[in-house]
Amino acid sequence: MISTETLDLLEWHRLCQNLSTFAATKLGVVAASHLKLPTTQIESEKLLAQTKEIYNLEQELDSGWTFKGIHDVGGSLERVGIGGLLSAKELLDLATTLAGVRYLRRLIDRQREILPTLEELVSDIRTYPEIEQEIHHCIDDRGEITDRANPKLAGIRSEIKSLRERIYKTLQNIMQRNSTAIQEAVITQRSDRFVLSVKPAQKETIKGIVHDVSSTGSTYYIEPNAIVQLGNQLRQKERQEKREEEIILKALSEKVGEVQEDLERVLAVATILDLATARARYGLWLEANPPKFIDLDKEETITLRRLHHPLLVWQQRHESGMEVVPIDVLVKPETKVVAITGPNTGGKTVTLKTMGLAALMAKAGMFVPAKEPVEIPWFDVVLADIGDEQSLQQSLSTFSGHIRRISRIIAALQPENIRSSLVLLDEVGAGTDPAEGSALAIALLKHLAEHSLLTIATTHYGELKALKYQDERFENASVEFDDNTLQPTYRLLWGIPGRSNALTIAQRLGLDSKIVEEAQSLVGTGSSYDVNEVIAALEAQRREQEAKATEAGKLLEKTERFYSEVSAKASSLQEREQALKVFQEKAVTDAIADAKKEIAKVIRQLQQGDRTMQKTQQATEAIDRITAQELAKTQPPKTAKPGYKPHVGEKVRIPRLNQTGEVLSIDETTEQLTVRFGIMKINVGLTEIESLDGQKADVKPKAKATTKTTPAKSKKPGVMVRTSKNTLDIRGSRVNNAEMEIDNAIAHAIESGVLWIIHGKGTGRLREGVHEYLKSHSQVDKFELAEQKEGGSGVTVVHIK
Template identity: 60%
Template sequence: MSIGRLSTVLIQQETLDLLEWPRLCQQVSTFAATKLGAIAAQQLVIPTHQGDSERLLAQTQEAYRLDELPPGLKFTGIHDIGDALDRAGCQGILQGDELLAIATTLNGARQLRRFIDSQEEVPVLSQLVSELRTYPELEQTIHHCIDERGRVADRASEKLTGIREKLNHCRDQIYQKLQRILQRQGQAIQQPVITQRGDRFVLAVKAPQKDAIPGIVHDSSTSGATLYVEPHSVVDLGNRLRQLQRQEQAEDDAVRRRLSHQVAAVQPDLEQLLAIVTSLDLATARARYSRWLAANLPRFTATNEQTTLRQLRHPLLVWQQQHEEGPEVVPIDVIIRPQLRVIAITGPNTGGKTVTLKTLGLAALMAKAGLFLPAREPVELPWFSHILADIGDEQSIEQSLSTFSGHIKRISRILAAIQEPGDRAKLDGEAASEEEATAAAPANALVLLDEVGAGTDPSEGSALATALLQSLADQAQLTVATTHYGELKALKYQDDRFENASVEFDEVSLSPTYRLLWGIPGRSNALTIARRLGLATQVIEQAEATLGTGSHQDVNQIIAGLEAQRQRQEDKAAEAAQLVAQAERLHQEVTDKARFLRQREQSLQQQQTQAIQAAVTQARAEIAKVIRRLQQGQATAQEAQQATDAVNKIAQQHQPAPAAPAKAKPGFRPQEGDRVRLPSLGQTAEVLSPADEDGKLTVRFGLMKTTVSLADVESLQGEKVEMPSKPKPQTTVPAAPAAPAVRTSRNTFDLRGLRVSEAEAVLDDALARAQGPIWIIHGHGTGKLRAGVQEYLKHHPQVQRFEAAEQADGGTGVTVAHL
């Protein structure tokens, strides 16, 4: 590695440490589900290509979505099997628990792939698991041979089954013999239990009575009062047991050796599986950390787009607030126009300038590493190939470096890193040489400088800082520097690639607000703070006199005026935002009210329609019932009249109120077959016969027929009927319009064959009992009976009028008398 490359790697690692990137990685690792995922999260890799960062962000976004779906991304059963795979690859024999961990890892990986494949719109994760091979046959073989405790199961081989059966039988024989000895020699036993020393079964015998139980002494107690003796009667069985145990171990090793060879045969695929599962766990950890942080997906901008980071919070401070009861985090707004190259942040000490640098640097690193940013949408920032920082005090006693020297050495490494040709943006066109490209295009780097030029003589430090920032404006994509030098504030007015910002300071409470203000440089508050902190007045006045009222004082006054103007604009913006919020709230209330009224109107209309339909249905049923009764001859004309009145009443109650009609248009003359309206009844009827000389016409609506006057009808367009110019004088007493006539056996009288005098007697009795019109059948004959009947009806006081019946009811052979 060249010296220049080594210097670049060194400054990059220093930047990560200065921005506390390892601490953030440690926090992300707490959201990992597996040990491998936690280890990977503790050392998050920063990609060197924008495409890799975009792929990581896509993984995080899809994992974010999947983790919200039940059951979510589960990593149950997945273990770190890397060491076991390495040992299997070296022809080693794996232990039972290692083989079991491989089997459960295969199953866990298969469940993950199955869940991802069952979801839609996760192309990146689907592509990631597409190369996953989980070897279900290997998993089944391991589970068949290894039990849940990690021991080789009896079913692993027939030979092992036979050996273990012999072992159990031999062990049972030893126990039986020892139990008999305990019962026979109880006085010589110190403790009536069977125990083991090494792999031999022994009894605890009292030392003075060891001869009572002859055997091999394998151990004794600390006091020597107890001897652990293997009786001679079980020695042979003990030897047999040891031989069987060796055979069992050999067969156990053979089974595990066979399984280890199967694992070694697919070692590359299992290592790839482990890497894929780790990537999935790492993506899930990034997603869960982003959700906890209430962060949003960032988008990498082009060189001609604006950087937008609104309400950006420092993630480590958010963690401190949530887990360590730290102070509330004050967010900052970072809006950087694409033509800007240098941002100079000024303000008092402990005002938040350094935190602002670290917040911006961490945001750029997080986006590159595939993490969401704790900022309000939209989150837009460039992808920087290098993020380089000089933050903090670099004083070192061991290296004999002052603060200034430490800063200069680090800045030198920063300049060397961004001047590497590979980090330059390439010019368009084939004719541009590498030297031209290097000279024309700035390096795609973010440079963060804290207290640039500090630690030396103020005049020289200011000059050095000015030259350094002007050089970085040509060489780096973006530089953000904090400073106390007033001369740097004026660079904005000399070069449009520069911008000023400041951290707000409350002069009343003498404390910073940690808010970042753009476009306004910070002004010196040293004398103000000193005065309010009680420094002697004469000292303050002498300092003011020494400072003078020259350009420095003028600049402070201008800055003060800008701050006041900015405060007024913020107040007005807050008032405008409040008015907008109030208007939006009122608009929402009106919208909700209108929606409620529409829904209520629809509901009422529906209820009214249902009520009308129910009433009409009920009325039709009643009419049909009355008609059936009338047809059966069981009802009177009075009942028919009552039913008709009920129908009219229902119609009048439920008929919608008609709109105010226009002025009546005379000239309408109804003809047979026309549709007319009966305003008094609220009905539309069909004309059955044209009007007679008395201005009467017969109409039908529904099942009912009736005779009405021309004055009681109008056209469907509201036109009134043109009445006859010379109406015939009425010979009968005017009365209300007759009720619709319904002929039944009760109101029909057959007079055929009777003399006129006999017919008059029948009519007199019929008219006395009649409740409505009656039908008189007299036939045609000579016409004498018809003339007598009509003459009688003409002079009868109860009869209003009479007329020939309809053709269907007998025509001129029947006369209908209306009372």
């Protein structure tokens, strides 16, 4: 249990009011203003999961998570539960609420994988779209019952309209005939009856019933006798209309009453969602982070770095308050009591309240305004003695008030709460004789070290500073004071006890300097003066270490920035190298493609003319020339080391093509090699290849030719029009068996660029199978039936890419 007294001391209700401003509905505002704290850690973790999921959902959606149309219909549901009649406006609010909750459920369902807690929350609610539709059928957006709700109601309203028109028409005729008697030419109502405003002197002119007289007596409001009967009929029809409307509202109210419990569940879920949304939006506004509940028994440290007081943040942003100075709270698992010392007005009390509010916010499923990671135990009990409980009415001094409140704290620390209690004590032992007060404070803190999970106490007693060196369960902390500006910095320092600086502050506040000097001389005679000197030296050393840490942080930041720049430049160089490689490969591909086009052109010319040996030789020379020209466009070969001799089956590089291939055969006489790369074969000279490690092949010195060689023998074989190498006979084969033969023949006929396939005429099935296979072959440019003299439909000519 967390006492109301502690919540008041920590100003928890102010924080709840701040939270309520982030709620979207009246339901959420009320729930946030009277926020109930969970009683178990499991419940707190569930609330925290809801907050996280909505926080992440809103970050992802940007917009769309809205509570539009959701109203507080709790009172209406209570009334309809006991047979009450709902108004049209109340029914309309209920219908829009059902639609609003259904919209939120659809958003959650669409992302159920990342919203397990919210999905579980909305999974069992029923929003009754049929009731919503019936309400909208009977009630329009203005909250009025429509004519379509009931045919009888529509007929009555039609009669009412007709009667009104007759009354207006009759009154207008009367006004026209008796214009001198009319005070103001308007038709008005008195006691739900239509009347005319008549001058007092002319009241006998218009016979009828006087329903009212103006306060000055200058106007009589008369219902002419000519419309009295019509007015009576109108009143009767209006009563009938009212009865029919009540019948419609009663029917709708009964339908709502039948599912009252389900609708109350819908309303409760809407409230939970709005409250979780308020927590998420408040956390975003505070720049807070989700806490993690830790177990001190598992040697985990309480970690709250740059912890801000949430109420001071609100004050700073909304009321132009002072800048909020964050504190660092790092409590080791073995620490049970933290004694905070330091000067008055230094922020000791604010530190207690900040810690207490952080524990309550985490418990309530809220984000904590601290830097990640936020690690804090789950406190079942938070108890505080903060401020002065002095009371003249109860004859309580400051000391008596503190003792009474501390007694209530001790009584609240029942055995079952020992391992989960947080106790906050302000100026422990103050208000009485210093010697007795310090002794009482030491005894109290030792008792709390045994009976509470964590106690944080502020004090001025120097004796409490020494407890750390006697008992490892105690730790010192202090609020920093700047000796140069004579101002507190509100920073919390750990491991160093604080100095009271009472004399320095007293002098700053205007106390006579002679008195301060006299007091300083008296302090100097005691041992506490030496202790203060030691503390001052420790504080100076700490400031020096912090300055060095700041410089180291800046240096680390520069190093990380330099590393990022170097990494970016390295990535850029890699991208440029890759782009250059792609460009070179494209250049080679383009050169090969151009060469193929030119070679195909030469072959076509050869096919169209007479196939003489001379023309064949000319075609071969033209092909060699084209190949040399296109290969010259690619990058020049790299310089390589001599002394290398290739072997059949070895991998070699062809620098001019920027390709790596396998040596298929070597002609020692002509120093020519057949190299295959991919599905292509090419004849190259020894001078055109090199080993993979860059060695150049040995070339024998050429002897002087004694005899002339024919041109055909000095060059690699040219492309023949039709030879046994580029002709494949598959007559009598099956299509499946022929495919492999065709594939091998295409690979061997790549140099010639054309392949003749003899399949015969027969039934034509083999020809169709061959053509079907050629359509999907990656190396086939096109194919066609041969000329009649070449075999006609029994032969297919294949043009290879």
